[in-house]
Amino acid sequence: MRTLYALLVALFCTLSVFPEKSLAENTDSASIKINRGNELYLTGNFNEAIALYESVRKEGFQNGYLSYNLGNAYFRAGEKGKAIFNYIEAQNLLPREDQIRANLNFALSKTEDRLMPSKENAVTALFFWTNDLNLKEHACLVISLNFLFWLSMIAWHYQPLSVLDTLRKIVLGFFLLSICGAGIRFYFDSQEQLAVVLSKTIQVVSSPGAEAKTLFELHEGAVIEILDQQGDWEKISMGSGKTGWTRNEFLKIQERRGY
Numbered sequence: 001m002r003t004l005y006a007l008l009v010a011l012f013c014t015l016s017v018f019p020e021k022s023l024a025e026n027t028d029s030a031s032i033k034i035n036r037g038n039e040l041y042l043t044g045n046f047n048e049a050i051a052l053y054e055s056v057r058k059e060g061f062q063n064g065y066l067s068y069n070l071g072n073a074y075f076r077a078g079e080k081g082k083a084i085f086n087y088i089e090a091q092n093l094l095p096r097e098d099q100i101r102a103n104l105n106f107a108l109s110k111t112e113d114r115l116m117p118s119k120e121n122a123v124t125a126l127f128f129w130t131n132d133l134n135l136k137e138h139a140c141l142v143i144s145l146n147f148l149f150w151l152s153m154i155a156w157h158y159q160p161l162s163v164l165d166t167l168r169k170i171v172l173g174f175f176l177l178s179i180c181g182a183g184i185r186f187y188f189d190s191q192e193q194l195a196v197v198l199s200k201t202i203q204v205v206s207s208p209g210a211e212a213k214t215l216f217e218l219h220e221g222a223v224i225e226i227l228d229q230q231g232d233w234e235k236i237s238m239g240s241g242k243t244g245w246t247r248n249e250f251l252k253i254q255e256r257r258g259y
Contacts, residue, residue, distance in 0.1 A: 030061045037069065046077040064093030068100055075107055080221040081198040083107050085252045088194060088223070095132055111221030117194065117239035123184060127177075130185045138182035145175040193226040195236065195251040204244035208233035215244045226253060
């Protein structure tokens with residue numbers, strides 16, 4: 001009886017998750033604005049569409065398709081840096097959408113530097129599915145497999161058949177892999193902070209300060225990684241070993257997603 005009680009408690013714990021923060025107080029109002037923004041976009045009023053999309057975002061509504069629409073509108077309005085930033089945001093929320101990836105690559109191809117740090121490394125190559133799911137999807141996968149594991153444990157407890165024993169071990173294996181995948185995605189998301197150059201041209205210097213030596217230039221739409229911050233200055237990396245400092249007023253900086 002104690003064993004059964006312990007199993008039921010564990011099963012209950014798998015269903016106890018923190019409620020998600022509300023994305024917007026008035027979803028109907030957000031939908032109306034988005035639909036109106038879409039109409040404006042289709043009629044060529046890109047700046048008005050951008051204003052409506054951005055107002056929805058300021059209300060707390062986060063959605064990959066909204067970021068995608070913003071990326072399209074900014075690109076058609078001639079603001080490549082903001083377009084690329086929003087495509088990256090959309091890709092983080094909807095990592096399996098081929099159209100987002102295609103539009104991001106097309107926008108990058110229109111920039112002078114064509115710079116985008118790669119996410120590929122030995123760990124992500126081994127756990128290849130980590131970049132195909134966003135953090136929320138990873139969490140749902142862990143919770144679902146945890147639930148299935150304890151369900152299989154209860155079934156095996158009452159019917160200790162070899163097939164149920166094999167099943168619970170298989171589910172346990174997938175559950176442990178899902179935990180590893182979620183942990184890896186969380187770690188890299190919390191460590192990585194990207195930024196996009198918004199100005200036509202910026203100077204990258206050797207140290208924070210107006211008197212520092214200029215190392216090289218970057219141009220609108222270049223995607224870089226933030227390494228450090230000192231006041232109004234950001235230490236950046238191009239992903240090829242080149243680093244330097246530039247003022248953050250020239251950049252659109254992504255929030256760390258792992259927190």
